[in-house]
Amino acid sequence: MTEKTFMAGFGGQGVISLGMLWVYCAMKEGLEVTFFPFYGAEKRGGIARASVIVSDREIASPLVTSPDSCIVMNMDSLPICEEVAKQGGVMIINSSLVKNGTMRADVKAIEVACNDIAEKIGDPKIANMVMMGALSKVTGAVTLGKLEAVLKTFFPESKHKFIPLNMAAIEAGRAAV
Amino acid sequence: MELIYGHPKSLKPIQTKYCPGCGHGVIHRLICEVIDELGVQDRSVIMNPVGCSIWADLYFDFDSVQVPHGRTPAGATAVKRMLPDHMVICYQGDGDLAAIGTAEIIHAANRGEKFTGIFVNNAIYGMTGGQMAPTTLVGQKATTAPYGRDPIEAGMGYPIRVCELLATLGGTKYLARGSVDSPANIRKTRQYIKKAFEAQLRGEGFGMVEILSPCPTNWQMKPGEAVDWVKSDMIPFYPLGEIKNSLEEAAK
């Protein structure tokens, strides 16, 4: 099993955290992982992108050029993902911000209203976690079984009170696909 | 019988390669006298410069580290940080310190590195053959200033008073300017060196002693004339004395 994911969103949407947590959990599940973030030259704003690979064997190129799955967090990221998406691959679209879906008919498009769901749970900032729940369900590559423990090391102690909220977002993401 | 004059133990008893009338030999001797007096020969490290005094490792009987031109204060920074209980001496000429190594000396001084700089200012490049130095006086001739240093028409800039420049930096504790043109000034220079070395042993930094030094060969003078020129031309522009002394009160 090798799952190559290309993630894109605007800076501040938590795309980088999403990628990091995804590979952190995968590593704890015994998989090989690689996570390569790249940003524009801007210090703030701009599109944040990440190449993310999890696999049960040695990972070749860390650069995802033909992704099995794409994550589209905002409108500006859609054309970037449409350009690279693999034929027959999956594209999970944050339909709260991307209204018209994809033009690519050869990919399996899945719409998840990440921001709306996150807001319902109580915090629009966890839209990325809703997306991760959906990604886990759709690809089956990472179960996220170790997420709660991972979040405990990922967040400082003072933020541990937000862990249940994050876990709820994951569940809501799973349920949405 | 009391020995009142002899060869310093930490200076090797060999003849130097320096020209007749050069100041390096006297300065080497002063350093070694003070090192012997403080009893630190076996824990001294001298940073060898690039220039005439590149041969310093032939003469000093203690460890030496030779660093690229101008980079001596960066090298000395690390040597002193790694060997904090050693006496680390950063020996530099004017081209080394005030031209190519300007960034290194300013930042080492500003960090308050706890080594001692010995800055030999003879207002000329010696080893390369008499080119204009950052400390060359206005009007002074050099192979690269054949009509004399001209700061305005030829855009050659002005001589740099290094002690005064460094005195503005928070990290500098002791900056003095001596000269080896006369026995009286040599004795004073020795006192400055001793104060700076003692401060280093106490862990106070940064200290530097600038020493005005004759270079008869490149000034194209006889040794006696060169000494006179230090008095008549250099000292008026580069005033002698302690330019900055913020050492602990007791040590002043």
Add this chain to the structure above:
Amino acid sequence: MADEKRLMKGNEAIAEAAIRAGCKAYFGYPITPQNELTAYMAKNMLDKKRIFIQAESEVAAINMVYGAAATGARTMTSSSSPGMSLKQEGISYACGADLPCVLVNVARSGPGLGGISPGQGDYFQSTRGGGHGDYYHIVLAPKSVQEAADLTYEAFDLADKWRMPAMILADGLIGQMMEGVVLPSARDPASLPKKAWAAGHRAGTSREANHITSCWLVPEELEQNNIKRYRRYDEVKRAEVRFEEVNTEKAELIFVAYGTSSRVCLGAVEMAKKLGIELGLFRPISLWPFPDKRLAELAAKGKKFLTVEMSMGQMVEDVRLAVNGKAEVLFYGRCGGVIPSEEEVLAEARRILGK
């Protein structure tokens, strides 16, 4: 007991491996894409009461490394391509004075200010003695975060063993990406090699003064010194060649690539296999000494080579020297910060083979 696997950026893994290898002094200057390395060292070296200095320039940083190495301490600096250019003066002096130290280049794309994206255009500078005079030093090229940590750790031992700088030539991708890494255990300071040649600590010994210098003004003496050093280089070439091979026996066409581009080629080898095409990968890990003997052996077996680099073609010259006309050596490169894709590299191999 081995450490637990951690998720780390390459830059941070290199820094932590250096600390564990007994690095007592680190000197750096900010430059992208290696800043996490310097920041990690700032925090962790100071916490451990070791020496960390943010120098006024790369030039000063390498000369601080020179000074620390002269006292016998394990020491390191890191930078990225333009900064490495500035360090070349000091590297030449360190080689001339036989000073062990570790240099890390998290390379970006050039020339000039170039870009901040990964590149492999510093191969010549790294492997040819990038400064003035006759010299080489060890150069190791990691392909992953794990290997970046392992090779950095080992570089300190190699530098001490051979009394020369050892360079880690990584690139911005290896520095910036995160992978799982199991870090080597911390060296006991007492186990580190003693250096009788170093400056300092003469008290209580009866030794003569030690002089650390690269200056030899008598031509015959300098010549003898260089000849002696080149004999040591010959020993390094015999003892320290490192490389990895994948499917080279079956392959008609063998990729030759290091670091990031070798992983791209590995992907192409795997994709080709699914298509029934046998490709191989030869990955030099030590770029100096270069694994020329093994390449010559493969050339003698009638293999064809395709060198893939993130440059306009630099290592390809070493491959050609190694095979010495006995095999065809082709080149495929992307530069400017562009990382080639597995697909395009595979397409190039298929074009060459007509399959």
